[in-house]
Amino acid sequence: MTDETPAEKAESRAIRRRWISIGEAVAVAGVVIAGLTFWSDYQDRQDAAADKAATRAEQSAQRHRVPLTTASVDKRGIELRSAADCPLSSTEIRFPTALGVDQQTTVASHRIEADWLARPMLKLTDGGADRREGRVPILITATCTADDGDRSETAIYDLFWKTEPGGLLGGRSFGLRGLVRRRSGGDQRLLDATWTAAALEAAS
Template sequence: MTDETPAEKAETRAIRRRWISIGEAVAVVGVVIAGLTFWSGYQDRQDAAADKAATRAEQSAQRHRVPLTTASVDKRGIELRSAADCPLSSTDIRFPSALGVGQQTTVATHLIEADWLARPMLRLTDGGADRREGRVPVLITATCTTDDGDRSEIAIYDLLWKTEPGGLLGGRSFALRGLVRRQSGGDQRTIDWLWAAAAPKPAT
């Protein structure tokens, strides 16, 4: 075997060091890739778990909702019924404080009576055009009965109203036109704030 010269030995050592460096770099890259793969998989699992939790929460919320719809609308007012898979057993209805209408509760017949609002609304719109329309936000706690017991939901709805000629002694009449769901949840302060923006302005 031929003896290597000092220069050849130095080159051999340099080549060996380069291969070691390359091997170390490859190992580091492998560790980094493995770490990124693990992290990506972990994030995917976390995201999937969060999505499942959100879906379960939404399904639970849906099961506990008692959305209302109108069974009929006539001169008496708006008859309510549950749009959920359980019959409506009661409603508690709160009105904007400024109207001075007390809380109303329905049990047997779920009717929002036009007479509850007629006097304050006609007084509020007095002096303007005979034909006017708008919305009154109301807070309704609806309860329905299921095989597992009662369930309730608080939500804000808009009562659609109108005034027109033809009331008592040739004056004006007030009527309710429908019911529109606005949002789940809410409180008295919320409907008072909504009414402050929606209330008809006095005639000038």
Template sequence: MSDSPGAERRRRRWVTLPEMVAVLGLVIGALTLGLNWSEKRDAAQEKAAASAAAGAAKVRLSLDADLARGGKEIRLSDARHELIDTAVDFPAALRIERQTPATARIDKVWFDRAVLAATDGGADEREGRLPVLVTARYMVGDTPREGHAVVEIIWRTQGRLVGGRSLEIEAVRVRETGGDRKRIDALWTAEMKRQSARA
């Protein structure tokens, strides 16, 4: 017995609906798979970027500066690296030779007279900032590297009954990583303008 034309159309409709559900399921599955793959790829990229940043941080100079010997000396260190040697450059206007100490330090006697001479002629009691450039050679594993940092020495002068003025180091900080002689010269020029305005 053959089906009527209406029954045949209904049967086709019932056959088509499950197929549409199956296709819809495949589409949803493909979208889910694509999203999961995209999230894993993004997570892998983030992990690679974080690893690269951590690697760069391990290689970069991370200089610290602390007062020692009752404020007569500044000790330089890097918690991540062994410092092989250091060199300290002062602003050209002070006419101080480059210092290459046997230990990583900055000694007050290297610069106190030059700063007192540069700030002479005004008030006895002053305070200011002296920028110096530290060049350090250090080890990353078995590889020697070189880095620079601008260290800012905060100083204060005061008058004495005999012998003019004296200079004391109030504090010290690493102002910035990197830098060069031009940078410390520019910072010192700005400091001298500030001193002249206050005199």
């Protein structure tokens, strides 16, 4: 066995240290890669679970919606019916606060009557042309009874109206023209804000 010189021993030690450093770096890299892989898998599982939860929530919301449609329309009123797979059992109908119209509830006959709005709307449009058309937002909470129990949904609808000559003592008459869903959800505050925005738009 050949004795190593001090220089050769130092070189050998340096080589061993380099190999140890390389081995440590490889080990650390392996730990980092494993950690990143675990985190990526975990994040994928979390994203998949969130997507499934969102899908279930949307399906549940769809099942519990009670969209309304019109069964019949004439100037004296609009008959409502449920577009869901359950018969309509009641409605609560609210109007913009500025009109001063009381909340109305229907149980047996689900109709929006023109008479509810005739006085304030004729007063509001007084001084203009006899023939006018427009819309007023209303808030409807509709309830229907299904096999799995009652379903209820609140939504804002646009109620379309018109005025024309031929009212009492030769004045004007007020009638309804139709109903269109504006958005799901809402409350009295949002209804009033929607009415204010519509009034400002009509005045501009």
